Amino acid sequence: MDSSKKINLPIIFLISTLTAPLSWAAANQQDSLKPRINSKSERSLNYDWPIIKVGTGSYEEGPTGVTVFHFDRKVNVAVDVRGGGPGTVNAPYMDLGYDMAELDTVVFAGGSWYGLEATTAVATALKDDGLRDGDAFSLTPNIAMSVGSIIFDFGARRLNEIYPDKRLAQASYRAAKTGSFPLGPHGAGRSAVSGGLFGCNAFSGQGGAYREIGDIKIAAFTVVNSLGAIVDRKGKIAACYQGEGWPEKIDIAELLAKFPDNLTDWGDDQQQASSKNTTISLIVTNQKMSQAELKRLATQVHTSMGRGIQPFTTIFDGDVLYAVSTAELEENTMSSAVLGTVASEVMWDAILSSVPEQPKHAVANNRLSLNxxxxxxxxxxxxxxxxxxxxxxxxxxxxxxxxxxxxxxxxxxxxxxxxxxxxxxxxxxxxxxxxxxxxxxxxxxxxxxxxxxxxxxxx
The missing domain is CATH 2.40.128 (Lipocalin)
Structure with missing residues (x-):
């Protein structure tokens, strides 16, 4: 036997013996989790659009979760993918541009690559429940089409590697309902954060907004887990744990003008930028649109998000936006450019609504004496x-x-x-x-x- 290929069996046995209990413990922890579905929220978006049903689920032990958007009938979809690390299911197929209503569900999940299991799990649930079958060759294909994306919510933000799995995804899908969407740390946004580039590391979550203009309906949903900071329309950073030497009040223009030298000048030695970030979004309209118009809507709205998240689509972000037309409104009552402009504002509202109340520092009791x-x-x-x-x-x-x-x-x-x-x-x-x-x-x-x-x- 070639000496370079000799196998040291005792060492391999020792390694496997040491790692097996850890692997078993991790798997056992995942199997024992209980899904928490459609939990009550301090803030919710209420919308009047029966075709859109939403289910949210989480494993609180993570915490991590999944958000499922289920359309009551097949709809058209386009996608715009940006950033350096996107994680998607079926994105290349959507980019082929077939002008056919095929989409059933959009799934957002935590858990990084492991969370992609949630998207395919919802597709198999559609088949298992008898809503779809395996016929992909009829004039109106009835095979389930589920698309989705994930965010990275591991690393320094939590002390375990629990992920949203098939059980959680299917339970969330089956509990989906219309009219309400929980805002903040729910579903896929359960452990989302923002502003790591500046060391802000503020808690984020999922956001949503809804607008009606005449007969036109527009809904925006997003999970903001961005390297950049969330910014309001006045240029103020929506949430940030500032360094000790920072000016009391700071807006994004001042922060970026001399970045990164200003952080050093402010004595900021605690910058903890995550190298894994993603913002995943969905924009929906009831106006019928061609596939080319829908693709342009995705591109326009996604581009506009650079106002509400600064910086946006960096090499450390895996940003994805899905654009859906339910085609319930046959008449083209608003040009695609105008619709895209309005939808961009609705999406900015959704971004801002993702920010929850931030945890506050506990106050030390210097007088307390413990035995x-x-x-x-x-x-x-x-x-x-x-x-x-x-x-x-x-x-x-x-x-x-x-x-x-x-x-x-x-x-x-x-x-x-x-x-x-x-x-x-x-x-x-x-x-x-x-x-x-x-x-x-x-x-x-x-x-x-x-x-x-x-x-x-x-x-």
């Missing part, structure tokens, strides 16, 4: 996932945290212990640019950043 016996009860190792663990230790009357897994736990690193500042008896915080709160719910459960984006560890 050592109580602090001892909180010490130990807590596990978030197979690769994220944290060790809580006590030194005198102070509590410390240190990441002991394969990754840091937000601002809590693996090289040195981080002091936890008490807020109350069982709640602590870590000062810094981004809110970091640790709440000991029981003697065996630790929650980081309690609330909509919490991460739970158990001892």
């Amino acid at each position: 050592k016996k109580h602090l001892n009860k909180l010490t130990g190792e807590y596990t978030f996932s197979e690769f994220a663990q944290i060790t809580i230790s006590r030194d005198s009357s102070k509590l410390y945290a240190q990441a002991t897994g394969l990754r840091d736990v937000f601002a809590i690193g693996r090289t040195t212990a981080t002091e936890l500042i008490p807020v109350s008896k069982n709640v602590f915080m870590v000062p810094g640019r981004y809110p970091l709160t640790l709440s000991f719910e029981t003697t065996d459960e630790l929650i980081i950043n309690p609330g909509k984006w919490q991460q739970t560890a158990r001892r």
Whole structure:
């Protein structure tokens, strides 16, 4: 045997033995998840358009999710793909430009490439439920057509690799309803963020807007997970965790004018830009449009989004926009250029509506004194996932945290212990640019950043 091809069986056996439990644990965690479907929202878009049904689902343990747009009958679709890292299903087929109503559903999902499973899962659900079959060769094809895109919601933003799978996608599709669309951290936008280029790292989500002009209807839906910042019509950044040395008030023009030197001048040494970002969008009109007009609508609206997200479509973004015509309005009552202009404004409204209320920093209680016996009860190792663990230790009357897994736990690193500042008896915080709160719910459960984006560890 060639010595260069010799296999060291003991080493391979050892590696497989060590990694098997981790792989099994990850798979077991995914299988035990319970879908949360069409959960209540603090803010929702209400629209009057029965042909569009929307279903949203999430795995709160992620958190991550999926958003399914289901049209009651087949419709026409075009797509515009930009940015350096798009993840899509059936995009090349749409670009062929067949002037035929074939689309059933548009699916948005978290989970990066793994989330693409959600799109094909909805297509098979259409067939399994008897709404579509395998006949693709009749004059009116009845085979299910589902298109979709994904966002990257792993990495530093959460401490696990849970993804929206087939079960979650099909449950969301089957629960789809018309008239209401939850805004903010729901569905595919459950763990979306924006503004990483500037270190803003603000929470984002999914947004929607609806407008009627005479008989024309226009609806815009988007999941904003952008490297750039979300910007309003006055040039103000909608949400951003600013660096300590930033001016109190800053607009996007000032920020970009001397970028990136100004961040250095402001003493910004905590910039944490994600290299994985995406904004995925859908624009729908009831006016009948040719395939060429629909493609131009997709291009025009997608281009306009560069006003509401700055910068847009960078090499680190995988931006995709779908344009759909339901063709319910046969008469061409508005030129495609005018329709595109109005739709662009509706999309900007949708972008702005994606921004939820941002978590606030906890306030330290400098007068609080905790006894050592109580602090001892909180010490130990807590596990978030197979690769994220944290060790809580006590030194005198102070509590410390240190990441002991394969990754840091937000601002809590693996090289040195981080002091936890008490807020109350069982709640602590870590000062810094981004809110970091640790709440000991029981003697065996630790929650980081309690609330909509919490991460739970158990001892």
